[in-house]
Amino acid sequence: MITKQRCMLAALAIAASAHAAPASTSNEAATARHLASLVAGSEPKMAELTLFFSQMPKGGDLHHHYSGSIYAEQYVDWVDRQGYCVNKQTYRIETSKDVVAAERARPAAERNCLSTAEILADDYTYRELLQRWSAKDFDNHGAIQPPPDRQFFQTFGYFNAVSNANFNEGLQEIKKRAIEENVGYIETMFKLAPFVANADFDARMRQAASSDAVLTDTMRGWLAALEQDAAFNKSVADYSAKITSAHEGIDDERFTMRYQAYVLRLLSPSQVFSSMVGAFKASTSNPLVVGVNIVGQESQAVSMRDYALHMKMFQFLKTQYPKVKLALHAGELALGDVPPDGLRFHIDHALVVAGADRIGHGLDLAHETNAAAIMKTMRERDIPVEINLTSNAFISGIKGENHPITLYRKYGVPYVISTDDAGVTRHTLAHEYVLFASRYKPSYAEMKKVSYNSIRYSFLDAAAKKRLTRQLDQRFARFEADVAGLARRAR
Template identity: 70%
Template sequence: MHKTRYSVTVSLALALASLAGTADAKGPAPKGNEAATARYFAALLGGHGRGQGDEPQLAELTMFFSQMPKGADLHHHYSGSLYAEQYVEFLDKQGYCVNKLSYRVVTDKAVIDAERALAPAARTCLSSSELVADDFTYRELLQRWSSKDFDNHGAIQPPPDRQFFQTFGFFGPVSNANFNDGLQTLKARAIAENVSYIETMFKLAPFVADAGFDAKAWQQGQDDAGFTALMRSQLAQLEGDAGFNRGVTDYVAKIAAAAAGIDDADFTMRYHAYVLRLLAPSQVFSSMVAGFKAAGQSELIVGVNIVGQESQAVSMRDYTLHMKMFGFLKSRYPTVKVALHAGELALGDVPPEGLKFHIDQAVNLAGADRIGHGLDLAHESNALGLMKTMREFGIPVEVNLTSNGFINGVRGANHPVTLYRKHGVPFVLSTDDAGVTRHDLSNEYVLFASRYRPDYAEVKKLSYNGVRYAFLPNAQKQRLTKQLDGRFSRFEAQIAALAAAPAARKAAVHAAH
């Protein structure tokens, strides 16, 4: 269904900070600052004239991108973006504890009360402070609740995709509360690395089960007319269900309460309702309906998404059903935006025929406005036609380099961002689950720059793409773009001053030693 449719040395950090105010009205013009920043960036990528060969200067690139304004993070999961350390802090707020043998959160009040009646040495269920005091258990917990230490030690461990998706089962119970505290942490972290806007996949939209719908969906899935009629009937039933509609209203209210005090003049956050592709068809469909209805009821909810491991058996079996569901609801709620995880698959994850159509169906059947990951592109049967459609209709890809490397083992020249770049398909850089894989958006820009050697104009465009392809009204995009213009002007003035003052940098390096 075609539509009109980004570890530094202390010395250099000090140098940058000391020069931040030197570019005044008598300094280089804005265009001159931009050109000077471009030259400086090119030197960091190639090391030209620095006695470092052709290796990218990774520490300096990290500093550069930490300082550089980044318009948005558009592929962002709330629960996977908080670090495990914060979930440990939340344990006591909810009155929970963690079993030191299974590393699972215990929510049963009777069990917790019984544990607290024991002497500290006899307890197997630990509070936040007890966990932190028990260094062995705490370190083991961090390794199970995130990817911490996965790549830098040789212990026996699960495959990375299993490691990644299992983390949500560990911290899941404690992630379902303290929403405003969690969002405030993500806001502060974003501001610290110069990110001005986030769209986060916040919480699962409510759903109901209907065994009759499930049976008919699997039977009629290949019959487009029959399946459309089934969905039409189910939609009417859900719209007349008072309990279901109360659930949608409560869901919208929960997001509004969590979002209180997050937006201000310098930072904006919006939310995606999401559905879980691992559930039965009736649950997935009703959750989609709830998400679309919620987006229609709240300006805070700007899109609907689908989550869950795409290579899992249920996800693969029902993939086309899900895309048809999205296409149907998109036609009923045409103003609601859709971003879809699609093609988060690599060779060997599933049989080869499973790599042939996921992105294509997300675009042409479901009507996706953005594609999350888009990793199996090179294997898609309609890859060239698909990229043409995405280019012409401005359907961008949310590229998640750290996530794709960790979960699927796809990185470097094997990553389809090389194809998207070559064929003019728009894309953005995003974090996915930065708390699980323990990185930030600046790191995604470092990876992109060091691996693919773009010029400064391209990375600056990527930053602006975050605003351009946000699911926001035009007036809000214009506000964020104007704000980004000012932030880039200040950033480029600082970099131009830094590049023009080698003596000051040398003095700062000498002073730091």
């Protein structure tokens, strides 16, 4: 009888184990409960959220500016290496060899232009420099300050001289930081594509502004000329080669990086158009360059004046290079930045005219005339928006329930979370996940989907996406097992 009962109990145990959830499913459920406990209530547990998202695998960072992602401290280290010095009155880099030599010849106490070591030895100068070369201390000191958007965009002028050198070391530093915070892929806007000026083209584009047919003919004519311009084509080839050289040693089994060529919307029409041509050419010829973007403060006078024209340039070049992917900064505007008319069409034009494959920022959505149609298009065509919470709050003052992520989420528009310029605004991708979770209280399933979205919506080829997705599966399995174990120990 006892033997029979034991057999029955053993059979029941086997049956129960057959129907029990696999360990991976159980761990995922435990991880979901843990995150829910961290965001519950009126005051999310910020320290624990930081720990959670620092460890959580984050597939990639798709809205990432190379020069704005290097921390100012790194740029200071490069001042001596380039043979430069920093003016301690203006905090700008002096690149003239004659000036630097003259400063080195002066007694140390009389120097106005400092080396890296001298900057680091002078605490006042070093702190002031960091406040100009980044957003450090902007919110916690009482000095007279410029408006935050000016503070942000002016930083690039300070460190630009050293950001244009030491590319491989800079990329290696970004890679190191990414691995440390469990990011497997970065798609960075690397450097400005080459351009040339053409006053005749500028004048003809202004004259033809009201006629799309004439605009197209004008662009077609100069594209043909650029195709035959040996100097321009050499500059494009050199640009592509620089990217390939800088990329050496970046990809490995833990990390992958690709590049977007970009153009600057603050330049003349001929410079913008030729730069677009260079960017499209680089994206077509170099497999490391996976897309094209346009950068520069969107509220600037030239940006606003030429916005529609730039979108038509993209539209034309997409007909010539149909396989090139576009991730466009569009609608990075808040009420009051520009007159109200300027808030009503930027995202729409980027989608409908330029044919963007991803939208960067998309902040002015609620003001756009075709907001409902924009969201419908993005949802149906599976076009994501790149959400940059720290950047949006600092530059534009948009955060919390005022941020259009509330609309994108509500109406089913896909999105990714990214950093923008983490060196300038001094944060990490993990911090962006913390902000998102603490403000909007998503489920773990949503946060996990966001991580996978950053691979799904990357401009990588299908094979690379499959490889990185498999890696992400493995990393999440380990992470969820760790969190489940931690949760058990906390009980």
